[in-house]
Amino acid sequence: MLNAIEISPDIWWVGGIDWNERSFHGYSTERGITYNAYLIMDEKVTLIDTAKATFSDEFMQRISQVVDPSKIEVIVANHVEMDHSGSIPVILKHAPNAKIYASGPAGVNELRAHFGIEVEGVKTGDTLSIGKRTLSFVQTPMVHWPDNMVTYCPEDKILFSNDCFGQHFATTKRFDDEVDRCELFRQAKKYYANIVLPYGPQAQNALKAVKGLDIKMIATSHGIIWRSYIKEIIEKYDAWSTYQVEEKAVVAFDSMWHSTELMAREITDAFIAEGIPATLFDIKATHVSDMILEMMDARYVAVGSPTLNSNMLPTVAGFLAYMRGLMPRNPQRIGLAFGSYGWAPLGPKQVYEGLEQCKFNLPVPVIAHQWIPTADDLSELQAQVRRVIEEGKEA
Ligand code: FEO
DSSP states (O other), X not given: OOOOEXXXXXXEEOOEEETXXXXXXXXXXXXXXXXXXXXXXXXXXXXXXXXXXXXXXXXXXXXXXXXXXXXXXXXXOSOOSHHHHTTHHHHHHHOTTOEEEEETTHHHHHHXXXXXXXXXXXXXXXXXXXXXXXXXXXXXXXXXXXXXXXXXXXXXTEEEEETTTOOOOOOSXXXXXXXXHXXXXXXXXXXXXXXXXXXXXXXXXXXXXXXXXXXXXXXXXSSOBBSSSHHHHHHHHHHHHTTOOEEEEEEXXXXXXXXXXXXXXXXXXXXXXXXXXXXXXXXXTSOHHHHHHHXXXXXXXXXXXXXXXXXXXXXXXXXXXXXXXXXXXXXXXXXXXXXXXXXXXHHHHHHHHHHHHTTOBOOSOOEEEESSOOHHHHHHXXXXXXXXXXXXXXX
């Protein structure tokens, strides 16, 4: 029998720990995932969120440690994505009369579409008495789907935040002050970069809604519960969702015979020579979701590809497609496209077009060198990087 964990008097963590999941929609989850759900033992036994369907056994075992699942009267579905709603049908088998609440109309419609179930819609400002406690709801659309909402319990000062403030971080520990702080914030940032990044204005709206609340605990539906670093994670979300950039550069490339790699190394060195920290990634050696983590708040992003069969390399095309979906328009972000070719500079040109589609400010034309860049070519690259940096100062 797997253990439930009491996180506050009469409030239990009853989630699942997915130690070995290494991908969430293509985002590499090297530390695994948790699907956090919470059981509130009040006059009406209430469940906040559930777990991915493949974790329903684990989830039910934890609930059963605290209460007979048939006693559950209320299910709050903060988010319909199936990592949180997947075990609702299992709960309903045990507690067929449990009433389900979700944000209306999006959550109601989505739950109906997924499971054919009846749901009561709630909106921001609505409250629900479950006995000694009165839950209140705040809709947070697009953090991460149109249906997302958070649920606040004022009596315990707990915000059940679902995806917001989450991290993919499987551990035996449940609280922020029990794990390595650097790793926790790294995972929170990686989660933001790969899940929430396109929705900055919506994340800002969610922050405005929760900033007025007296919160002693943010019980996320992924990873660690915040209780000691609440101010810090809210400040981070504020910076991330307003697209603040740091004076740093990220250079990403793939290469066949090292010509594009030579250029990438020269560009990296040129940034460093100008006092701008730079990170160099070989796209085939680093997962795209880790590169996005570094690029999210970098002012300068340089991307390079050689030319293969009249195209950029498929690895670079895949990387740009992933970035295009995530990166918002930000006039402060400066791009640089480069690469090599044998007889037609089509690969680097496609990189340039890819960066245009990602809404980068591109102050210099694509830099393409035939066969192997000469020493003069590499010196010229240094000058072009200096031009890019000058442009960055204007942005
Ligand atoms: Fe954790 Fe959007 O689901």
